[in-house]
Amino acid sequence: MSKRKLTRRQNWRIQKVQAEKAARMAKKADRLSTSEDLGDEEPGLVVSHFGTFVEVEPEAEGEPDVKGEPDAAPEPAVQCHFRANVGAIVAGDRVVMRRGQSGYGVIETVLPRRSLLSRPDPRGNLKPVAANIDFLVLVITPEPAPSSLLIDRYLVAAELQQLEVRILLNKTDLITELNEVMLEALLNRYRDIGYAVWESSATTHHGLDELQQHLDQHTSVFVGQSGVGKSSLVNALLPGVNARVGELSENSRLGRHTTTNARLFHFPSGGSLIDSPGIREFGLWHLDPDKVIDGFPDFEPWRRQCKFRDCRHQQEPGCALREAVERNAVHPQRLDNYFALVAALQGQP
Numbered sequence: 001m002s003k004r005k006l007t008r009r010q011n012w013r014i015q016k017v018q019a020e021k022a023a024r025m026a027k028k029a030d031r032l033s034t035s036e037d038l039g040d041e042e043p044g045l046v047v048s049h050f051g052t053f054v055e056v057e058p059e060a061e062g063e064p065d066v067k068g069e070p071d072a073a074p075e076p077a078v079q080c081h082f083r084a085n086v087g088a089i090v091a092g093d094r095v096v097m098r099r100g101q102s103g104y105g106v107i108e109t110v111l112p113r114r115s116l117l118s119r120p121d122p123r124g125n126l127k128p129v130a131a132n133i134d135f136l137v138l139v140i141t142p143e144p145a146p147s148s149l150l151i152d153r154y155l156v157a158a159e160l161q162q163l164e165v166r167i168l169l170n171k172t173d174l175i176t177e178l179n180e181v182m183l184e185a186l187l188n189r190y191r192d193i194g195y196a197v198w199e200s201s202a203t204t205h206h207g208l209d210e211l212q213q214h215l216d217q218h219t220s221v222f223v224g225q226s227g228v229g230k231s232s233l234v235n236a237l238l239p240g241v242n243a244r245v246g247e248l249s250e251n252s253r254l255g256r257h258t259t260t261n262a263r264l265f266h267f268p269s270g271g272s273l274i275d276s277p278g279i280r281e282f283g284l285w286h287l288d289p290d291k292v293i294d295g296f297p298d299f300e301p302w303r304r305q306c307k308f309r310d311c312r313h314q315q316e317p318g319c320a321l322r323e324a325v326e327r328n329a330v331h332p333q334r335l336d337n338y339f340a341l342v343a344a345l346q347g348q349p
Helices: 008-035 148-160 180-193 208-215 230-237 289-295 320-326 332-345
Strands: 042-050 053-058 078-082 094-099 105-110 116-120 126-131 135-140 165-169 196-199 219-223 263-266 272-275
Touching: 053 094, 053 105, 078 094, 135 148, 148 165, 148 180, 148 289, 148 332, 165 180, 180 196, 180 332, 196 208, 208 230, 219 230, 230 272, 289 332, 320 332
Parallel strands: 078 105, 135 165, 135 219, 165 196, 219 272
Antiparallel strands: 042 053, 042 094, 042 263, 053 078, 094 105, 116 126, 263 272
16 A cells, blocks of 8 residues: 655656646547537536546436436437646536537537545545446455455545545455354454345355345446456346456455446436446545544544553543553454554565
8 A cells, every 4th residue: 555656757757748748638628519510508427538638418308317317318428638737527517518510529618526535546546436426336245255455445545535435345255164253253344333234146146136226326437356256247237238247266265356447337227336346545645644534433432541641542541542442342353453554554574
């Protein structure tokens, strides 16, 4: 999870490439604007982003339904260029576009977002992933075995972005006598904190009807390690989508990264699902170590009751948080994971 160090020349080269890319996008948008007449402004929903253009579904005039209930089948998506000053555009964004005679369009502006999921790139800059979502679905599986530290990393990132989270144990067909007790203890830990925990299997269809009901009338996004079956779930929930499904590496048992762009899909009964790129590590290296504790809601209100205002919750006398751990009001693994995340951000072994 440590931040990758780049040389000054590498940083300069990255910035140069990004500037050249932005210039090309702006040039295409300006050329389209001047070479043909553009139609009137109209609202649209971004369903995917492919480098220099985005796919936008036209929407009816008026206030969009925040839950994504469709009145009719969406029109075919329009490939749109966008000007450099528009900023980052991601799946789930609602935009104002203008169509040209060639069939292409131009994004004029991005409408205000009610939520935004971002993750840091290797240089520590936050990169938007999906917009206007109601909640994240953190997908874990019995195999690869879920790590509580990895789960907490996702949860901290979501909490600090003020995003609701649901935990989904997928591939329940892989539950055995050897891992069942461990899995149940792990999931109960998060249930006790207040996180909703769901179960499913794209192979046996266990829990898929219940999962569909949870997702209907909402916009959600699947996140989690590669290989946990996010794309398989998309295929099971939305037959015909044919999202690419990766195979587990026989050597590492980690999934091969198959989804390269976040993409938004519609449920027939209303609501939308965004399938995000596989993320093996949800980095937190952009964070101030002192902010990590804000991502642990179960530490409230104990940490506010410590004897010293600057308590680090280690060996200080009168630490209410450690006392809460001793009487099982807070799970000790959560405190251990907190210290592990802070230590990683501080560059400690």
